[in-house]
Amino acid sequence: MTRSHAVQAVLLIAALALPAWAGPYWVHVGAIAWYYALLASSWALLAGYAGQFSFAHVAFAALGGYASALLSLHFGIPPGIGVVAGIVLAMVAGALIGWLVLRLTGPYLALFTLALSEIFRLMLVAEQQLTRGSLGLQVPGWFGGESDRPYYYFGLSLLVAALLLMAGLLRTRVGLFLRAIRDDEGAARAAGVNTTLYKILVFVVTSGLAGLAGTYYGPFVGILTPSMVILPEMGLVIAMAVIGGIESLPGAAVGAVIVYGLSELTREYGQWRFVLLGLALILVQRFAQNGIFAVLERPLLRPPAVEAERGRG
Amino acid sequence: MDKGRRDFVRGAGLVGLGVAASGPFPSRAWAAEPIPLGWVGPLSPPGNYSGGQEMKWAVQLKADEINKAGGILDRPIEVFYEDTKGQPAEGSAAAVRLITQNHVAALFGEFHSSVALAEIDVAHKYGVPWIGTDVWADQITALHYPEVFRVSPANSLIYLKVANWIADRGFKHVAILAENSDFGQGGAKVVADIYKQRGVDHNVVTVELNQQDFTPALLRLMNASPRPDLLEMVVAGQAQYQIVKQACQLGFAPTAKTAMIGSSGLLQKEVWEVDGECAKNLLVVDVAMPKAHWNDQARAFVENFQKRYGRAPTGVAMEAYDTLGVLAAGIAKAGSTDGKAIIKALESIHYTGVHGSYSFSDKTDPPWAYHQFMDVPFMVIQYTEMNQTPEAAAILFPKDWATTDKILPEK
Amino acid sequence: MDYFALLAINGLVIGLIYALMAAGLTLIFSVLKVVNFGHGTLYMLGGYASYYAITYLGVPPPAGVVLAMVALFAFGVVFERLVLHPMYTNKVERKDEYAIIVTFGLTVLLLNLGIVVFGPFSKSPPPFLAGALIAGPLIITYDRLIAAIAAIVLLSALSWFLARTSLGQALDAVSQSRESAAVIGINPRRMYTVAFGLGSALAAGAGALIAPIFALSPNMGELPAVQAFIIIVLGGMGSVGGSIVGGILLGVVEGLGVGFFPDPNRALAYTEAFGALLLVFTLLVRPTGLFGRPHARLE
Known part of the structure; x- marks a missing residue:
């Protein structure tokens, strides 16, 4: 067991123990933070590892959430199957977009996905006989009772499962190929890497995880609205991943928890906390590009691929 | 690691310590024991932050007046303000925070109906009274949650x-x-x-x-x-x-x-x-009365609001001012800060505010009439x-x- | 027919104003190879700068526009020096992403600072000229007409500056190849600073010109920023002429889209979708925009 695993284990135990000593409010905050952590860590895989700087990630969360809620609402499908259907739909849409953006790079990719995300948001708003538009689609909860603890633990287990799944994927050759594609796509192709396959694969996996996040978010908050797809929400996810460390999946998840937790702690400062968020985003990127987590725990939370590369360099 | 980076890390570490120190521990007990109340509303985009700001000002004015006059139940009141950004998720988080962290006796405010719908689910879950200031969707009162009252009109x-x-x-x-x-x-x-x-x-x-x-x-x-x-x-x-x-x-x-x-x-x-x-x-x-029909309270409110904030209040500000007024009257009538007692008191309240004489309907036909202030001018x-x-x-x-x-x- | 012409003319005018906004974005992109995700907030700052100059300093509206441009030029220079500067060293590994993140951070910072500093209530500077030009079925308000003409003037001046002055030619040289530019004695770093300052000033000009047409609010830049992204993709990133064509195209397509969308009830809600759809299709057909040079990654 490496030190990196030890740190992660400590964090996990702390997360598991938190509801025992923190009040219900922090349980609630934690349950929402898992949603962002799922998004930030899967986006880190997409953007940090694979270099696919997509602005459509939150749109996939909305797609999963809306699809599963609408299926249950209109066709009476049990929630469990609705969730699976929502995730599958997000993966199919992810495959489609991954295929569409094959030829796009850098800012063009960012703008293309931004436009798709905007079109999707406008459809959620305009097709109100189906989605209830900005009124928001009310989603029945999964667990009854007053406590948010079931959601807290369910969300945490989803997050852990997602992190394990992504780490497992990266431990195979896929991780190496993804980084190779990001750093120099032409060279990777010349070396015999099927770049098309892996680029689409990473979109499928991360979109499915975003969809999963959305299907969890809806029943917990009780309402889905098109505003979950607005650009500032995407910006928040980016900020979380960047601050935590865009090249470390657990780092991005921790970044999400830190950013969301801090924004709750500093509520009394009103608008200033978002000013600080913007400033933090610039400062972290300016002075600590691998995220504050990577700097604090430099060798601990680096993915093996990076580690190996650093070792060689 | 270059120097700039090291400094930054040190700074970040200090912030982290600060967070840990003020971290998620149960909130402290009040020495003077004011009655905590929770205001919710949009103060930043994508919410309608200009409407929210006006509401917040009116509430601050009323809160100061109440405390100057000796508070309620011989206790001062303390209003905690939460920005809900016009986002339902923010609204539900704010409601949970106010209820479980600040232990508020009641929630009030809000401008966006979709956010209100998320908040009242929380209020209902915890049995905490909630009074809507400027939320018009019929559904809010049509859900017939006992905790939910509305001083603004329904659509x-x-x-x-x-x-x-x-x-x-x-x-x-x-x-x-x-x-x-x-x-x-x-x-x-x-x-x-x-x-x-x-x-x-x-x-x-x-x-x-x-x-x-x-x-x-x-x-x-x-x-x-x-x-x-x-x-x-x-x-x-x-x-x-x-x-x-x-x-x-x-x-x-x-x-x-x-x-x-x-x-x-x-x-x-x-x-x-x-x-x-x-x-x-x-x-x-x-949504207001003609000036010719204003009572003394309305005239005083408009004058004080103008003096303090340098602009004339709109009907929304009046609604916000009255929301806290009617809530305070409810608590005084209940003689306690218990949620059930306040709800019971509000159901039979007669309170005169700037918008006239408040009472809440107990009818359920039409569905939105329940706990609705029917005589909105x-x-x-x-x-x-x-x-x-x-x-x-x-x-x-x-x-x-x-x-x-x-x-x-x-x- | 009248109706069609009316929508088309209206689209043309609004498209020219969008083009001005996009020109700054495209200038920054062509020289620095950076998509400025903070462009919308620079536009917002420009609008407020001109508002305060007009209402508090008492300058006439055209001077307010100029002052806003000067102020934002200075802001752009400082931001570029402090934040974008490390991009040109080996400290930054992934420059595209670095730029997207810091400029996006600028948006978060300035938007919220705007709410704190400027307050949440809408403001509006006085019109350049009240009333509207009515010619047969055509109706265009003078403010829109003036903004469109000012946009043409500024865009022409920019083209002239890039083609005819030594500083402009130096910028153009850097935009084509920074290595060759360095060889002939141009300091690329200085050009980056100049380009970012000029781009900011153009965004400010657009904000100041639009201020009397649409009112000022801290989040006024969100929508035009997206429009500007669409335009520079349509026009090919890095081409000033292309951004003019792209702006007009976008204005006309959105106008006609709303005018002729089969379901009138939803037409307005879909306004932005027409432009976004245009961007998506353009990129699918030509991954570097309509008139774009192939996109070179910043190395």
Whole structure:
């Protein structure tokens, strides 16, 4: 067991123990933070590892959430199957977009996905006989009772499962190929890497995880609205991943928890906390590009691929 | 690691320590034991932050007045303000925070109905009273949660009367511009149903709130045949300013051929700065009483608000001021800060605020009437001069308050 | 026919104003190879700068526009020096992403600072000229007409500056190849600073010109920023002429889209979708925009 695993284990135990000593409010905050952590860590895989700087990630969360809620609402499908259907739909849409953006790079990719995300948001708003538009689609909860603890633990287990799944994927050759594609796509192709396959694969996996996040978010908050797809929400996810460390999946998840937790702690400062968020985003990127987590725990939370590369360099 | 990076890390570490120190521990006990109350509303985008700010100011004013007068139950009150950003998720998180962290005796405020719907689920779960200040969706009170009360109108309460009045006035072709929110769409539906019954030709155009250029859509309406004789906006936010300005500059409305009616956002003085001459002859649904009918409390409130914040309050500010007033009266009547006791007290309350005499209905037919303040004062006014305040504008409806029956400019 | 012409003319005018906004974005992109995700907030700052200059300093509206441009030029220079500067060293590994993140951070910072500093209530400077030009079926307000003409003037001046002055030619040289530019004695770093300052000034000019047409609010830049992204993709990133064509194209397509979308009730709600759809299709057919040079990654 490496030190990196030890740190992660400590964090996990702390997360598991938190509801025992923190009040219900922090349980609630934690349950929402898992949603962002799922998004930030899967986006880190997409953007940090694979270099696919997509602005459509939150749109996939909305797609999963809306699809599963609408299926249950209109066709009476049990929630469990609705969730699976929502995730599958997000993966199919992810495959489609991954295929569409094959030829796009850098800012063009960012703008293309931004436009798709905007079109999707406008459809959620305009097709109100189906989605209830900005009124928001009310989603029945999964667990009854007053406590948010079931959601807290369910969300945490989803997050852990997602992190394990992504780490497992990266431990195979896929991780190496993804980084190779990001750093120099032409060279990777010349070396015999099927770049098309892996680029689409990473979109499928991360979109499915975003969809999963959305299907969890809806029943917990009780309402889905098109505003979950607005650009500032995407910006928040980016900020979380960047601050935590865009090249470390657990780092991005921790970044999400830190950013969301801090924004709750500093509520009394009103608008200033978002000013600080913007400033933090610039400062972290300016002075600590691998995220504050990577700097604090430099060798601990680096993915093996990076580690190996650093070792060689 | 270079020096800059090291400094940054040290800074970040300090922040981390600070967080840990003030971390998620149960909140402290109050020495003076004020009664904690929770206000919720939008103070930043995408919420309607200008409306939220006005509400917050009015509440601060009322809170100070209550404490100056000795508080309630011999205890001062302390209001915790939460920004919900117009986002349901933020609203539900804020409600949970206020209830479980600040242990508030009640929640009140809110401007956006979709956020209110998320908040009342939380309030209902914890059995904490919630009073809505300016949320119009019928559904909020129609859910029949015992914790939920509303001092603002429900869409059906006002738009039913306004639509009938419009039909009575002989308008034949109405174009309804409705914002894409619960308020806009719900209001438009109420209005459209009445028009259908009354045989008024109408169509609904959905407006996206962050839109700025409405000219193409207005051109489309203007060139429709027949041309609408009334442009009705069911839009709460400041998008109305743009619509008014652009419709007017096209020579579309408000004109002798096509009148134009809007809602409360047009009561803020910015309407004159943004729209200038264009706001003249504009009809506005104003949730307030005519100045001639104001009680002493209303006069004092308007004066104090103007003095403290340098601008005149709108009807929304009055609603916010009264929301805290009625809540404080409820707590005083209950004689305790227990949620059930407060709810019981509110159900039979008689409180006089700036908007008149408050009581909450116990009827469930129509469904939205439950725990609804049924006597919300409102009128249809028309600006007749530049830089006119709403109080000085002509009143067209209701009949008892009307100062004129002519809609300008005359045909 | 009249209706069609009316929508088209209106689209043309608004498209020219969008083009001005996009020109700054494209200038920054062509020289620095950076998409400035903070462009919308620079536009917002420009609008407020001109508002305060007009209402508090009492300068006439055209001077307000100029002052706003000068102020934002200075802001752009400082931001570029402090934040974008490390991009040209080896400290930054992934420059595209670095730029997207810091400029996006600028948006978060300035938007919220705007709410704190400027307050939540809408503001509007006085019109350049009240009233509207009415010629047969055509109606264009003077403010829009003036903004469109000013946009043409500024865009022409920019083209002239890039083609005819030595500083402009130096910028153009750097935009084509920074290595060759360095060889002939141009300091690329200085050019980056100049380009970012000029781009900011153009955004400010657009904000100041639009201020009397649409009112000022701290989040006024969100929508135009997206429009500007669409335009530079349509026009090919890095081409000033392309951004003019792209701006007009976008204005006309959105106007006609709203005017002719089959369901009138939803037409308005879909306004932005027409432009976004245009961007998506353009990129699918030509991954570097309509008139774009192939996109070279910043190395």
